[in-house]
Amino acid sequence: MRLVLHIGLHKTASTAVQTLCRDNAGLLAEAGVHWRVHQGYPAHHETAWALLRGETGAIDDYIAEARTMGARTALLSSEELDYVLHVPQKAQAIEAAARAAGVTEIVWIAALRRPSEVFRSLISELTKHGIHLDPLQGYLEIRRTGGLHFTGRLNGGAQFWNWFYTFDYPRYVGRLREAVAGRVVAYDYHAPERFPGAAVLREATHDAGMLMDRMTPPGLVNARLSEAEIALNLGAMLAGYGHEPEEVAALLAARATCERAAAETGAARIIDDALDVRFGDYAAVLGDGMPVMEEA
Secondary structure (H helix, E strand, C coil), X not given: CEEEEECCCCCCCHHHHHHHHHHCHHHHHHCCEECCCCCCCCCCHHHHHHHHXXXXXXXXXXXXHHHHCCCCEEEEECHHHXXXXXXXXXXXXXXXXXXXXXXXXXXXXXEEXXXXXXXXXXXXXXXXXXXXXCHHHHHHHHHHHCEEEEECCCCCCCCCCEEEXXXXXXXXXXXXXXXXXXXXXXXXXXXXXXXXXXXXXXXXXXXXXXXXXXXXXXXXXXXXXXXXXXXXXXXXXXXXXXXXXXXHHHHHHHHHHHHHHHHHHCHHHHHHHHHHHHHCCCHHHCECCCCCCCCC
């Protein structure tokens, strides 16, 4: 049994990959790939949260389910699992549980994207979760640590809530490769492909080409919010903290003024360019980290 763990990264079309797999789970099964279908959200976040909490029995259940379905590969996808880049000991525990469940091959796979694009998309995405990220503050944290870390918030019962958004790909992907026994594959979000996550499907089955010929594309999912939608989210956050409507309007107007100034003065471009210069050259990280043998 092979286990393929698609760990995102965040803001690299993970939801599109998951939607593609959920909507075509029957075709995946025909190709020997098990994909657990949930009602509602397409990702396997519940399983990922359990694993990150240390409940390794969740991987036993997933492998047993795949085996019952006659699958050769169990494919599990959640961008919540990219936290293993920050704490690779969690990946080691997951691998140990998987091997104990009879898995003989483990593949970790992640998409890498231009850092400035991830940064701007994250600023939008975080407002959905009640978080306002100041661009300059976020930029300084990324330059200091190679990522953005959010922890200690309640986001639904016993669920794991500890996010580390990775920007320093060589540092963190390299560290995971050193820590685990399985292969760690990185692919480029910007590579021209017919489907988002085509590289994930190629790791899951040798029949990926024929499989994609039969698949229904996911369409546009989880697109970046518009400025109006971001403002609505921020307004709801401010109201939740007790601000009156006129105060909310004034604060949002002040934010809009700052956003315009950042664009007009070039401050936003300076931050974006600096992130790409520092972290954007990740070509050496792509692939599985194994040396390419040249033919004689």
